[in-house]
Amino acid sequence: MKIHKKILLHYQSCDSPVDKEGYLYKKGVRNSSYQKRWFVLKGNLLFYKERRSERELLGVLVLEGCSVQLCESDERFAFSVVWSESHVAGGRVYKLAAEDQSTQESWLKALLSANHAYLQLLLMDLETRYRELGGMSHPVPLKPAPYAPPGPTASSCTAKQLLPAPSHPPQCSNQEVSETVAKEKCKCGAHIWACPASEGVARVWVGTPGGIY
Amino acid sequence: MRFNEKELVSLSRQPSERAAELGMKGPKKGDVVKKRLVKLVVNFLFYFRIDEEEPIGALLLEQCRVERESGQVFSIAFLDETEKKYMFECDYEEQCGEWIDAIIKASYEFMRKNLIFYRTEIHRLTGQDPLEQYGISDETRFQVNSGLQLTSKETSSM
Numbered sequence: 180m181k182i183h184k185k186i187l188l189h190y191q192s193c194d195s196p197v198d199k200e201g202y203l204y205k206k207g208v209r210n211s212s213y214q215k216r217w218f219v220l221k222g223n224l225l226f227y228k229e230r231r232s233e234r235e236l237l238g239v240l241v242l243e244g245c246s247v248q249l250c251e252s253d254e255r256f257a258f259s260v261v262w263s264e265s266h267v268a269g270g271r272v273y274k275l276a277a278e279d280q281s282t283q284e285s286w287l288k289a290l291l292s293a294n295h296a297y298l299q300l301l302l303m304d305l306e307t308r309y310r311e312l313g314g315m316s317h318p319v320p321l322k323p324a325p326y327a328p329p330g331p332t333a334s335s336c337t338a339k340q341l342l343p344a345p346s347h348p349p350q351c352s353n354q355e356v357s358e359t360v361a362k363e364k365c366k367c368g369a370h371i372w373a374c375p376a377s378e379g380v381a382r383v384w385v386g387t388p389g390g391i392y
Numbered sequence: 393m394r395f396n397e398k399e400l401v402s403l404s405r406q407p408s409e410r411a412a413e414l415g416m417k418g419p420k421k422g423d424v425v426k427k428r429l430v431k432l433v434v435n436f437l438f439y440f441r442i443d444e445e446e447p448i449g450a451l452l453l454e455q456c457r458v459e460r461e462s463g464q465v466f467s468i469a470f471l472d473e474t475e476k477k478y479m480f481e482c483d484y485e486e487q488c489g490e491w492i493d494a495i496i497k498a499s500y501e502f503m504r505k506n507l508i509f510y511r512t513e514i515h516r517l518t519g520q521d522p523l524e525q526y527g528i529s530d531e532t533r534f535q536v537n538s539g540l541q542l543t544s545k546e547t548s549s550m
């Protein structure tokens with residue numbers, strides 16, 4: 180099966196948040212000794228390379244359908260990422276070890292909650308609560324991002340990412356205003372839908388600086 | 393670059409968010425439309441030859457742009473290569489719209505941004521951080537500015 184490595188490489192090196200990174204020891208496949216590797220956790224993907232400064236990726240683990248647990252090992256502070264044989268024919272156990280207990284614990288915690296379903300459940304829970312509080316609930320813009328040339332960084336952009344571009348004007352106590360949902364451009368190049376009467380509500384950040392959403 | 397292929401193939405067999413036979417065309421010049429079983433599982437788009445068990449390939453749906461090309465066709469572009477698009481032909485318009493929605497919402501980064509938004513709003517409306525009860529309010533990945541980080545990093549060696 181082809182995995183389109185360039186896409187993975189791009190994701191690993193782009194500006195999206197790194198969830199955790201650091202050195203861990205990894206037990207080799209053929210060579211059963213532990214080797215020090217630089218690990219980068221982003222989303223549900225665990226990338227690793229020889230050292231931090233190295234550009235080339237050695238590999239990636241897709242953290243779906245696995246369990247993460249402490250394990251017996253010659254190495255101290257060891258833990259493993261396990262795909263059980265019952266779920267994955269020939270599923271492997273990837274053994275890792277940390278320098279100390281607190282590193283071990285924080286990696287365990289991070290890897291356990293890296294999977295997609297965890298985030299999805301969390302998101303659903305918060306979305307429900309937000310709706311119960313009377314928030315207008317649509318997810319963040321579904322429209323594809325217009326390409327915005329590199330410009331001021333996000334920190335200089337005051338547009339806040341709130342509600343998505345509504346398919347109809349938002350409910351607004353000011354009847355006049357609700358008919359006219361203005362379309363402005365933020366200085367960072369993002370488009371904003373704004374209801375002038377209700378500050379903050381119905382402000383939307385459709386594009387993101389830097390282009391790809 | 394190594395990856396856990398067996399586990400990924402196993403993932404492709406899991407119940408999916410969305411699966412259908414679509415006409416798929418690659419991004420290279422000369423690529424033609426081929427009927428594929430396209431399956432969305434977590435933030436991966438797997439594609440199979442019809443009636444084959446193992447997928448031909450897996451596309452990670454992060455840092456990509458999904459666009460409607462026409463009534464029944466949508467495209468996905470990766471890597472800032474906005475001209476190189478994977479095209480997907482649906483059977484009807486509504487299906488096309490549903491696929492676009494589903495793919496966008498499947499992105500981990502998209503979900504993260506939404507989470508941060510709801511967290512911020514709930515906090516604003518109630519004075520309480522909803523992640524506290526889960527004991528995860530300190531996690532860097534859910535910090536308010538982490539969806540907007542634009543720190544300079546080494547670019548990949550592509």
